[in-house]
Amino acid sequence: MSNALRSDDFDVAVVGGGLVGAAIAYGLGRVGSRVVVLDEGDMAIRASRANFALVWVQSKGLGMPEYAGWTVASAKKWPTLADELKREVKLDVHLQQPGGFHIALSEEELERRANTLKRFHNQAGVAQYPTEILRRDQVMKYLPEIGPDVVGGSYCPLDGHVNSLKLFRALHAAIAGQGATYLPGHAVSAIDRGGRAFRVRAGSRTVTAGKVVLAAGNANRHLAPMVGLKAPMKPERGQIVVTERVKPFLKYPVVTIRQTDEGTVMLGDSKEEGTDPAGLNLEISSVIASRAVRTFPLLGKLNVVRSWRGIRVMPADGFPIYEQSETHPGAFVVTCHSGVTLAAGHALTLAPMIHAGRLAEEVSAFSARRFDVQEVA
């Protein structure tokens, strides 16, 4: 066998180098897999560079209690991931988990929030953790900067945030440190099985790997059928507004307002259907800014320095899809919204399962077979 051929022969080919693919690749390298990451180029529509960077728990999993448990588990493993990255690549991703808030600007909003939490916690078998509904005076003990329109909110002590750009960089540095091969500008066009290995056509190259992990976000929809899997996706657009840097004043992240470790205040996060990130809807930006200023009036004094629209990776029902192909064993799909929150679960729990060749019971609820049941029903 020629050297050229050998160098394109890997244990696992991870398709997608965003936060999900990078976390899986890191987790695989950590347990000894020889990994190649096949990524698109700089023009990729990359959710990892547009996201809001929350490590968020409260009320996630309404409609699928297993998702609540998986989210809590990842949030609890996050300090381990952050410590490892700090040790291995000397990058601080600025994980902070002081707890976080949803803020209500009317009695009606607060009641709706309370009902959501009640329905969430009443689900059979759902992970139990404290989420409190707080009145205005109680919120003020945590966030004295709230404005007169705030009537209350919900608080969950497991919530937090991170610097997701530094996370992205740290994971890639860690993967490089593990000796993985990273191939940007190598979009995958075809995958087939040749003997015991997969042949993955990516750009001008064909790499060979014993396993394939599809972690390409919304593009998994098109890639999954190549290996007998499916990943129905329903991408969403979201907009974010960013202010100038100021001294730290916000001690707790709010689901739509957080201050980064470097001092900028990020305001989010809208939802629209659509797949084109170009352009900006100014009416949406203005609603985002107006709600933020009603929540914290002192934000009105800040200059806005940046605003963008990004694409959310979103499975059709909002919950993660993790599955190994029955027709092409060794091919996995890993796709979800919340690639930041779930990064620790992906790196420290899911990747070792893929390394072992079998997804454990813990993640069986996330099989795409759930979509078949709904179609029949």
Place this chain on the structure above:
Amino acid sequence: MFKRLPDADAKRVVFKVDGREIEAYAGDSIAAALLAAGISPTHLSTVSQSPRAPYCMMGVCFECIVTVDGVANRQGCLVPVRDGMQIDTIKGRREIGA
């Protein structure tokens, strides 16, 4: 470091930087006027407090931020200098409300 091209017709304006009077040409951006006057650094970075000066001169890099007539963190390369303007260099992160 920087030398002006000769322009005998240019109208002169006088503005203040940290209380000190500086002369510039009408039509200069604040950033250009600071560079022409040899003022450096023009701010201490908001993250690491390291010394910085205008860099891209086209509104992208935010290295030229200054306080203009009491308004903090304005991009000096995007604001024309005016007679009597008060510029303060920035020393670290702005306090919200300040």
